[in-house]
Amino acid sequence: MARILIADDSETITTLLATALQSSGYEVEVATDGNQAYQMGLESEHDLAILDQLMPGLLGLEVIDRWREAGIETPVIILTGVDDERTAVESLDRGAVDFVRKPFRLPELMARIRQRI
Template structure:
């Protein structure tokens, strides 16, 4: 799940970014209203955590502009503005939730999980390719009935491959999706994580699922059910 955080307070922004990454989410952090709106308008995110008091453009204007252009990405407003009128305004403008600062960390995670469940409601939260099973909500993986422990980044990487089953994904695409980084030809970040993932997913099993396509990238092959 890719989350955009639009928050200008440096310490809170870093806290949210680190904590949500550790929880297994792919995070992009913006500290400016205009930049945040441009990122949100790309439509590349599953959820937006939106502050209201921002430099460049306030959160209400961002939300209004997104909905005016039919960008329906779920938005949770996270703000110190906590009057009933402000909460009602945010919800009426199209936010799916409103959490008042300071907030409890576990409560924020629970609210994010609610949105995640709604996003996956129309599709199964379990991805199955051959004998490989991914529980997207529970963040659990098994193959042939055997549970496999993955790091947060390994899970995001495997989920990305599974959602693109039988398609070749490039190193550049993986860097952008899993790490939100521009392509660096000299980096071996993808290769290292792919090596570790393949050791866990393929090594002890009868046949490999993940394949390297020389010069193009990687693919997870199988039948999705």
């Protein structure tokens, strides 16, 4: 069973994603801020992480940077409310495997997740 880390400060989003992923047979862990996401990534392996770019504590891109410095190569999908091409390009350049803007379509995001696992 694939393990997915979801990190977002929106309880609505984490609940929606966790429910959909668990219903699809994935094991899910949830972090509510960037510091917690970073620690969870250090403490256990995940097949994929879905990180909000604008979280309290560390930003999503900062989590990626620190994981890579620590040798953690977990694939990351960045979720963000920022509709900015520069942010999308920077996310991909810094190691994200995908970039999804909020509001997102759940079936499309689930397809992107399946593609990455």
